[in-house]
Amino acid sequence: MTLLLAGDIGGTKTILRLVKANPGADREAALESLYEVRYSSHEFSGLVPMVRTFLDAAAHERGEPFAPEKACFAIAGPIVNNTSKLTNLTWTLDATLLSEQLSISKVALINDFAAVGYGVLGLNDSHTHTLQVGKVEENAPIAVIGAGTGLGQCFLVYADGNYQVLSSEGGHADFAPKTELEFQLTGYLLDKNNIERISVERVVSGQGIVAIYQFLRDRDFAPESPEVGSVVREWESQAGRSEKSADPAATISQAALAQSDRLSIKTMQMFIEAYGAEAGNLALKLLPYGGVYIAGGIAAKNLPLLEDGSFIYAFNHKGRMASLMERVPVHVVLNADVGLIGAALRASRL
CATH class of the missing domain: 3.30.420.40 (ATPase, nucleotide binding domain)
Structure with missing residues (x-):
């Protein structure tokens, strides 16, 4: 011992x-x-x-x-x-x-x-929820991705009888828009932040949820509910503070889970699709047949939204490589x- x-x-x-x-x-x-x-x-x-x-x-x-x-x-x-x-x-x-x-x-x-x-x-099995069973290969690479305050990524390779963890800054790679709405989101974020590139972390993270909501709100996608809108505006009024009292990402996701606000529902739909696509990008580079693990509090707290199929659809939607992607086990970390x-x-x- x-x-x-x-x-x-x-x-x-x-x-x-x-x-x-x-x-x-x-x-x-x-x-x-x-x-x-x-x-x-x-x-x-x-x-x-x-x-x-x-x-x-x-x-x-x-x-x-x-x-x-x-x-x-x-x-x-x-x-x-x-x-x-x-x-x-x-x-x-x-x-x-x-x-x-x-x-x-x-x-x-x-x-x-x-x-x-x-x-x-x-x-163990009780600590995870499987989104895609795939086909596990013994001692194959394992990928881990987790959206929270930022977007963490790492991967594990098997060597000398143990898995070794290798760090990554993949969350700072370029965001790759796929739809017309995502292209519009990219332009909106470039202009709003006065920057020259958008990292995937600006979309796939807690701050990304808020950014998507602001984009849809400012584009008049749907009327803003008083309950969600007040939290977002309080957060916006605290810009520049290191600690903020409001948590708009949690409010938006809760409204989406409750199906109570159209703007929040669309926000989380875009977020989940972008999350699945980026998890698929990581898997495409590593072929992690030991599994992809989706960590971070956002995934666990929004499990029903990840289960609706859009996450795995975006994960597997890789053109000619789709058949390879379907073999990758995908699990959400609950612990x-x-x-x-x-x-x-x-x-x-x-």
Whole structure:
């Protein structure tokens, strides 16, 4: 048995989890969660005092001291030489210093979406929902894509007896419009933002949902409902603030799920089709017959919209390559803790 410390560190909140793992823990092996706490990141001057507080609380709660042997922290930001400077915090993290200061023999820092990549290896059938069964090939590549605040992408390749996660910045690739309405959306976003190119992340993300809604609203596609419109206008009035009180993307998607607002329904239809097309683009480049995993909170919260067929239609709609695409298994990740699971799995390999 190995005692691991897994962390998911963000500018707003940090989740720490103690995990007990059997030797060689990986896809089939269970990782037993022993203790978990969610902290406000801004309440601590750094990760070290937070971890010390966490371990003290765990010892008090469980009646025994805990000394993790390995640790992995998933960071919402870039990792360079196992160091990271968080964007929305004053913290600077260095794995070597963390190892020394916390007396943990091995410490790793990984990008939060890379942690999601490792996390899919620890999921079981109850943690996913299959959109396309496909034909699974053993040890074939695996692709992961997840729309949230931005658009994360990574992929896994099998080597030396294990899957290895490779990061990607595919979310910043060019958006490829396919319909007349999507071409109009592209022009609208170019003009509105005074920019020269549109990345796929500007469309396939939470901000993309709002952008599509604004485009349809400003083009008078349908009358704006007072309920949704008031939330969007409140969000627009807070432009420039780092934190906003309104969450229009959630409001729009909820209205679409409830079939209560035509403008929101069309917004989510365009979003889901663009999401499926981009997931298909990623799959076309990798041929991930180990599966494509759709992560991020937007997919899980809008599962009925992904199930209506438009996502998979756009995913498979690749001309002469359609028959290859239909063989790719496609799953939606339902477990919100997939990043923590991945951090624990990565720690077990140190």
